[in-house]
Amino acid sequence: MQTQKLLFKHLLSLVGLLVFVFLAVGSTDTNNSKPRDPNAWKTEDNKSMAYIMMEDFVKRRLKSPSTAEFPGVFDGKLDHVTSLDGQKYRIVSYVDAQNSFGAQIRTRFIGEIQQVSDDQWQLISLNLLE
Numbered sequence: 001m002q003t004q005k006l007l008f009k010h011l012l013s014l015v016g017l018l019v020f021v022f023l024a025v026g027s028t029d030t031n032n033s034k035p036r037d038p039n040a041w042k043t044e045d046n047k048s049m050a051y052i053m054m055e056d057f058v059k060r061r062l063k064s065p066s067t068a069e070f071p072g073v074f075d076g077k078l079d080h081v082t083s084l085d086g087q088k089y090r091i092v093s094y095v096d097a098q099n100s101f102g103a104q105i106r107t108r109f110i111g112e113i114q115q116v117s118d119d120q121w122q123l124i125s126l127n128l129l130e
Contacts, residue, residue, distance in 0.1 A: 041118045047081040050089035053121040054113050061128060062107075064098040087115040088124065105130075 051070075059065035071077045071093060080093035094108045111126035 038118065041115060042087060045083060046087070046115055047078050047083060047089060050113050050115070050121070051077060051081050051091060051093075054089075054091045054093075054111055054123075054126075055095075057111065057113070057123045057126055058095055058109055058128070061126070062095070062097050063100045067098040067104070069096045070094075084112070089113050089115075 055068070055070050058070075059068050062068055071080065077093070080091055082090045082092075084090055090110070090112050092108075092110050094106050096104055096106050099105050108129040109126060110129065112124040114122050114124055116122050
């Protein structure tokens with residue numbers, strides 16, 4: 001009986017210590033860095049995001065967008081993107097997707113896209129070369 005009381009007392013102490021550590025760690029300010037500049041996007045190289053956004057625009061023009069397969073990072077995806085002035089990007093790439101007959105075909109595309117705000121992109125041009 002005495003051993004159970006001692007064990008219970010140690011268990012309560014341990015739980016109390018864990019609660020204290022949890023509260024202490026949770027209340028510290030871990031973000032000592034400056035807030036992100038809202039205009040930082042104007043000078044960043046956003047090639048990867050440009051490609052991702054272009055994928056959406058290309059999918060909208062496909063017969064079967066759910067079957068679309070674009071090149072991956074290891075396939076040289078970012079080599080397909082050229083930075084232009086004013087946060088504009090030219091993308092010359094391809095997509096493999098099913099056509100209206102269900103056959104998987106490769107369609108090359110050329111397009112230009114521009115970042116107009118931190119989270120908005122505008123399609124300037126897009127040509128699917130079949």
